[in-house]
Amino acid sequence: MVAVIGAALTSFGRRKDGSSFRDWAAEAFWLALAMAELQPADIDALVVASESDFFTLQLNPAAVIADDLGLSGAALLRVEGGGASGQLAVHAGVAQILGGLAKRVAIIGVDATASALPGAVTRSLYGFSFDAWTDGMTGATSTVLYALSFQDFMARTGAGAADLAAVTIKNRGNACFNTGAHLPRRHTAAEIAESAMIATPYRRLHCSPLSDGAAAVILSQRDAAPQRRRTAPRISGIGSSSDRVGLGTRVTPGDFSAKRKAMQSACRMAGITPAKVDVAEVYDAYAGAELQGIDALGLAGDVLADLRAQAFERDGRLPVNLSGGLLGQGAPVGATGVGQTATCALLLESRYHSLLQPRRALTHALADTHGGICTSAAVTILSQTGAR
Numbered sequence: 001m002v003a004v005i006g007a008a009l010t011s012f013g014r015r016k017d018g019s020s021f022r023d024w025a026a027e028a029f030w031l032a033l034a035m036a037e038l039q040p041a042d043i044d045a046l047v048v049a050s051e052s053d054f055f056t057l058q059l060n061p062a063a064v065i066a067d068d069l070g071l072s073g074a075a076l077l078r079v080e081g082g083g084a085s086g087q088l089a090v091h092a093g094v095a096q097i098l099g100g101l102a103k104r105v106a107i108i109g110v111d112a113t114a115s116a117l118p119g120a121v122t123r124s125l126y127g128f129s130f131d132a133w134t135d136g137m138t139g140a141t142s143t144v145l146y147a148l149s150f151q152d153f154m155a156r157t158g159a160g161a162a163d164l165a166a167v168t169i170k171n172r173g174n175a176c177f178n179t180g181a182h183l184p185r186r187h188t189a190a191e192i193a194e195s196a197m198i199a200t201p202y203r204r205l206h207c208s209p210l211s212d213g214a215a216a217v218i219l220s221q222r223d224a225a226p227q228r229r230r231t232a233p234r235i236s237g238i239g240s241s242s243d244r245v246g247l248g249t250r251v252t253p254g255d256f257s258a259k260r261k262a263m264q265s266a267c268r269m270a271g272i273t274p275a276k277v278d279v280a281e282v283y284d285a286y287a288g289a290e291l292q293g294i295d296a297l298g299l300a301g302d303v304l305a306d307l308r309a310q311a312f313e314r315d316g317r318l319p320v321n322l323s324g325g326l327l328g329q330g331a332p333v334g335a336t337g338v339g340q341t342a343t344c345a346l347l348l349e350s351r352y353h354s355l356l357q358p359r360r361a362l363t364h365a366l367a368d369t370h371g372g373i374c375t376s377a378a379v380t381i382l383s384q385t386g387a388r
Helices: 021-036 061-069 085-098 119-127 142-157 161-175 189-194 257-270 287-297 303-308 333-348
Strands: 002-009 045-049 075-079 104-112 197-199 212-221 234-242 279-281 364-371 376-383
Touching (some): 021 061, 021 212, 045 333, 085 212, 085 234, 085 364, 085 376, 142 197, 161 287, 257 287, 279 333, 333 364
Parallel strands (some): 045 104
Antiparallel strands (some): 364 376
16 A cells, blocks of 8 residues: 655746756645655665656756755656656655565656746757657647647537636636645636637646646655554545557547546555546646546546536535646646645645635545656545555
């Protein structure tokens, strides 16, 4: 059994204070370690998620972060999987513990996505996270590729501009109650409709920002955790899968089939069905990607009907992206999946931002990420101690 005994996030945003990724990694780590009631000497392994060396200007970032944090002697691992990097790092930590290689593992996700390079350069680099030959070198951007995928989803489901606006309004509205969010905004549908068109149907306000920041979780064997942390939420299920890189080579370009397979694996491991999930953090690099994700994860029988019935709102049947998601909280890529896992752990312990913490008891929470246009998918289910 793997418990999440420590969880923390820095603020996400554009850092202009002269700090670096090493400062943010340390901030998140020390907060998570304090919650875990451990010391650096108690950590057996460190897993670092960082999408690109272009952002950190540091090859082998796990080594320098370990040195900064006094973790000399710990086993080190760096994980990269595009947007799924952070969630895959959590999975690597779970594997270390379940495989008997470590008793306590620190997971740190960090990226300087906003401040390291000019925005245009970062957007060009993202093109190389798809197929560099057919996409990046031809000028195809992530927005264009996500838009093409969502166009297929729209044609099959009837999703439209009002649905995209509803997701944006919900997530940025939630971010207004998250003190660490990059874009807390109270948008109107008219404001969204008037924002610049980037790639049909995506307008500027349907897109997540480039952000800086870090997140950390401390995982532990239950028996190796301090006594007072042995009732902390556990990671009950993990799953990952992949799809063809090129949208044109997929049978259904708008279907996130890798996410569906990853969720099925996680649910089998957790011994639950998607209907048992009480709260979810779903990857929303673009507003439509949230709808595609909810659909593939099996969290709704009819995702559009549930969206329009406000089922995914703060007080709805299944709150989605209480943090604000990537759209509102922000998107430092390596930190995203780790931050989702941290958020889920804090929600299950009723330690989250007071105005976002659901009033009802929570049993199961879902953290979901993917890289590319859901080329690689990774999901994590967290559960209360003793929950089935």
